[in-house]
Amino acid sequence: MSNQLRAVRGMNDLLPADSPLWQYFEATLRGWLKSYGYRELRTPILEHTGLFKRAIGEVTDIVEKEMYTFVDELNGESMTLRPEGTASCVRAVIEHNLLFEGGKRLWYAGPMFRHERPQKGRYRQFHQFGIEALGFAGPDLDIEHLLMTARLWRLLGLADCVRLEINSLGGAESRARHREKLIAYFLTHESELDADAKRRLHSNPLRILDSKNPAMQALVEAAPRLMDELDDTALAHFEAVKRGLEDAGIAYTINPRLVRGLDYYNFTVYEWVTDRLGAQGTVCAGGRYDGLVAQLGGKPAPACGYAMGVERLLALLVEVGVATPADAPDVYLVNVGEAATRFAMQAGEALRDAGLDVVLHGGGGSFKSQMKKADASGARYAMIIGDDEAVAGEVTIKPLRGDGEQQRIALAKAVEFFKLVG
């Protein structure tokens, strides 16, 4: 065991027993995305480090201490495994001039990498699914995104275990103004700050508002509020988003302390959270990032989007007890004897031509042991072929589930039989 090879910490194998749940989830996503007109964008997992530094922000936790960054020994370039999807998405949109013909609705999915201490619902390689709408001004797409996420919870049966929190961060000027007031306020109360807060005072004072330290609550409650700094445009935008939610009957709470860990957000931010996954309860988060396209060198364009943590959503599905769809074949092909195996190969192909899912028993074994495998496979039928059948060009069909008699018929008739029973 000491020399045993293991997967890298925080990075998991997806085993066959679990893949049906992922496939069910992914299939649900595809249908749902199509119904809103979103189209897939796939970007490389590896990007130049500079992209994430510019997009996410130099002083964020992600960039400062969580990125898998390394030098490509072959050419000396600094590379980074993507820690999130938005930066790559915007980069690709700019690089290929996708906004030339107007706004774009895009989605992406895949592995992301952050070097954090692993915990349930938090892994070093984890999967995000996200959507980005670029080139659309105003609150329309913010609202669409919230409506579509709410629909997804209904589709997945999760509507009762997630709740929506929203906030507005306003524009850059509002945030700068608020930041100054916040620092001034905390400086006058510096003796009451805990160690975390003191550390953040100048690097990321907004984060102090997020503190869970009970001793800090009174201080935080009385702090200057960003909402008070919002200009008319930001307020009108926020009001429109709230109205959209109310029109759709989606419950929400305004959380003035909701802050994003990535620097590119402005105006609307939101999180869908659950209390059934412990400390890793944020299942979907997003908002508007109007400045990012220009910041990354593109022609200025408004944008908004969100990302979901796939592992967390699947954990929630398991918690709620979704029926995991079976992936059993229609037919398990039992074959004993050399001639029987050769005939069974042809029989299997004939059944697959007719659209059936067929597992052919491999590696020999007695009828008894093969029948046990047939049962364990979950197949509805066993098709039994011994040398007797092979010589006659016949097969024996035995129902393994429900009623029905075993019958021995010609292969061509068997194919017809399966076409009928589906």
Place this chain on the structure above:
RNA sequence: GUGGUGGUAGCUCAAUUGGUAGAGUCCCAGAUUGUGAUUCUGGCUGUUGUGGGUUCGAGUCCCAUCCAUCACCCCA
């Protein structure tokens, strides 16, 4: 990255104050020599996460380390 808890067969778990590592399940074979899911019988599986230490003797105590997990932190 910080602190707490835990790690025994493929899986779920036992093992008295330190004294011979066990059960269920799974898998394999047979009862039923061409037929599963029930029943009965028999069989296989372990450097007790890893490496040190204390001891006549360590799954059990000590140290380190790895992994998981809970909270912090962070975030999806």
